[in-house]
Every structure is written in structure tokens, then in C-alpha cells.
Amino acid sequence: MQHPSATALLRILYSLRWFAVGGQSLTIAWAVLGLDMALPTLALWSSVLLLAGFNLVVYVRLLQVRDATPAEAFVHVLVDTAVLAWLIAWTGGIANPFASLFLLPIALTAMALPQAWAIATATACVLGYLLAISFGQPLPHLHDHFDLHLVGMAVNFFLSVALVSWFLVRLAAARDRRERELASLRERFVRNEGILALATHAASVAHELNTPLGTMTLLLDDLDTSRLGADGADDVATLRRLVDICRDRVRSLADPADPAATTLVGIDRVLEHWQLVRPAIVLARSGNVDAGQRVDRAIGHLLLALLNNAADASEGNGSQRVDLHLQLDHGLLDCTIRDYGTGFDAQVPFLPVLFRSGKPDGLGVGLALSHAAIEQLGGELEMDEADGGGARVRFRVPLRLPARQSAETTL
Incomplete structure (x- = not known):
């Protein structure tokens, strides 16, 4: 089963792994060249190269995967734990001040993966720790570097705090984003x-x-x-x-599978129908869209619903004017409708809710259906206050016209 937190864990482990490769390389070089310590460099450098090679494979995988499974994330943690156990075993075993880094994979998986996988990770880390201290190779002359050991313990503590804090912040952000997506879906x-x-x-x-x-x-x-x-x-x-x-609209409602219900409609015809219903409203039109431009019928319905809302708002404030701006640019229809009503209440957040209207006689259907139509068409809807009073509604949708129609109506 795919798990969103598992994907976030993979990406975080990928970043941490490069940090580990760099840190281990610098530490080995400093210990050998700066402190003149006799370390098993072949064993240590082989683990660093293995970790770097594995991370390159992970990079390719992250380009392909969208949702990882907890099992895949566990395999990644298992590789990191095995490399850590190998390094600890070759650098002093239980005496290594960085042995407590085994706690880091446990903390990460406990926050990101289901309980069973977190327990499996804890078991793997315990086994890795036991193997590291059981078969660990003591470092020569370690007693001459006790102060260095204390420094290593301090560095390990601050490093663990920084990594865990950074991971928790990243994971919390991923969780909040997922919760927002779920709330939007609900x-x-x-x-x-x-x-x-x-x-x-x-x-x-x-x-x-x-x-x-x-x-x-x-x-x-x-x-x-x-x-x-x-x-x-x-x-x-x-x-x-x-x-x-009315008969045409009723016919399309009664039989939505009818091809006539899904054909393109001309913007001029949509506006003509609207003016028949709202003859008292003066429509001030602007933009580069030709009157003969044909659009999807859903866009026509959307335009009618928003124009009706704008007309109601203007009439409610004693005005008879509505402004309509239509702009066509590279197949994207940009429509702005401005009314001369009282505008939106800045203290009340606007949410288009079905069957809940801000108008006394409204059913709350127009704006909710408009919002749904925008989502279906792959567009976006914006609403804000207009300069000088009133409200402005703007939507942008792709026309998705057939190739022949697009060629005929390109402006």
C-alpha cells in the first residue's frame, strides 16, 4: 500500500545520505591525515562509496516514483542502518561516540511509517548495534585521545538534535499539506x-x-x-x-447524453440569451474576443451564472450596469466580470457553498456550480473587491477547442 509519509521519508533520507557521505569523508580524512590515526581506511572508504552509489540509485528512483510504500522506505532505512553498523564496528565499536546514531532511524520511522515498520526498524537498529559492539575493532591508542572522544560525543548530540528537529519540521509540513489536500477532497x-x-x-x-x-x-x-x-x-x-x-435548456437537462447538449456555443449567442432575460442591464463589454468566438457549453453556462450574480448585485445597489472583459491568449480564455453592488464583506470569508446563498431569494446554486465547473474545466476562479466599489470575479479556463475550430477562431 502506498503511503505519503513514506515518500517524504525517502526524500529526507536522500538528503541526509549526502550529508552523511560528506561528513564521513571529512572525518576519515581528518582522522588519518590530521590526527595520524591508524584506521582501516579500505573498509571505511568502501562504505562511503557504497552509500554514495546507493544514493545515486535512489535519485533515479525518486524521479520516477510519486507514492512509495512503507516496505520500500524500510529497505532504504535498512541499508543506512547496515552501513552505520559497518562504520561503527570498524571505528571502535561501543567506544565510538557516534554509536547513538542508531537512534536516528528509529525516530524517523516512528514518525513517518506505520507502527509495524517502526518496530521492524527498531529491531534492525538493535541488531546492528549489537553486531557493531560484538565484532567492533578497538581503535589503537584511543586512551591518548579521550578529549577527542568527549568532543565526538558532544558533536554527536548536537548533530542528532539538528537532524531530528529538521526532519520533524519537514515531516510536519508534509503531514499538514496532506491534511489540506484531504480536506479539499472531502x-x-x-x-x-x-x-x-x-x-x-x-x-x-x-x-x-x-x-x-x-x-x-x-x-x-x-x-x-x-x-x-x-x-x-x-x-x-x-x-x-x-x-x-427554455425548451432548449430543458431538452439538454432531460437528455445530457444528447450530442446537441455538448456542442460548442457562440459567446454572442450566450450574451444575447442573457440580455433577453436581463433587458434592463447595460452590459459594457471589452477585450479582444470576437463575438463569433465559440466556447464549450459549460463555459457558456458559467458565464451566464456569473453575469446573473453580477446583475443581481448591481440592481441591489441601485445600478443597472455590469462590465464584462473577455481576453483570449494562446488558447486561454480570461474573463473578468465586474458588478456595481455593495461588494464582498471583508470580515466574512467567501466560500461558494451549495444551497447556501448570500442573497435573500437565492438558492446558493449559481456560485457553487460555477466553482465546480471551473474545477472540471481545469481553470481557476478569483473574487475580490473592485476599485470604486462593487465586486470583481475573474476566471481563466482553457478553451480545448478542436484543431479546426481553433484555427478558425485564432485571434
């Missing part, structure tokens, strides 16, 4: 459950609405617009377009 799962229930209910309601919408279409066709005058005829034409839009 939040997304709960929201997706609500959206799934909403979609199921919407499909059912769509079937129920199809009949009355068909009846409304027949009644509108039977109206004698000649008796209504010019204004009345325009109103009937507007109603007919609105009913047609």
Missing part, C-alpha cells in the same frame, strides 16, 4: 454529491416542464399579433424567443 466530494442530486432532480423536473413549455409555444403561435400593436408584437416575439431558450 469538500469537493460533498459538493459533488449535492450537485449530483441537483442534476438528478433537474432532469426529472425537465421532463415535467417540457409539456407546459410546448403548450406555451402553441398558445404564442395562436396569438393574433395584428391586434396587439407594434409593442405587443415585440413582446410576443421576445416571449417566443425566451420559450425557445
